[in-house]
Amino acid sequence: MIDPNQKVRALIYYPMTCGRNIDEVLRALDAMQTADDNACATPANWQKGDKVVVPPPQTQDDAEKRMQSDYEVTDWYFSKRTL
Numbered sequence: 001m002i003d004p005n006q007k008v009r010a011l012i013y014y015p016m017t018c019g020r021n022i023d024e025v026l027r028a029l030d031a032m033q034t035a036d037d038n039a040c041a042t043p044a045n046w047q048k049g050d051k052v053v054v055p056p057p058q059t060q061d062d063a064e065k066r067m068q069s070d071y072e073v074t075d076w077y078f079s080k081r082t083l
Contacts, residue, residue, distance in 0.1 A: 001025075001028070009032055012024070012025060012028070027046070027047065030047075030048055031046050034048070034052065035052070038052065039055065040052040040054050040081075040083075041053040051080035051081055051082050052080060052081060052082075052083060053079070053080055054071065054079050054080065054081055057076065063076045066079055070082075
C-alpha cells in the first residue's frame, strides 16, 4: 500500500499458490487510516469500532487522569479507548 505522499506503508506478499484475503487488505487500510487520523495504534485483528491503543501518558498527572476516564487501562503505560 502506498499512501498519498508516495510512501510505502505496507507490503503483503502471497505465493502464487496461496489465495489472497481482500478482507485483510481492507482491514489493514482502515487500520492505517484510523491510526493516522487519531494518533493511536490498532491491535492485531482490529476492526472498525474496536478499541484502539493510545500513546502512554507523559506525566504522572496524565496517568492519574487516565485512570479516572473511560479508557480501558491495563497498566499505566498501556491503555485502549473507543473512538
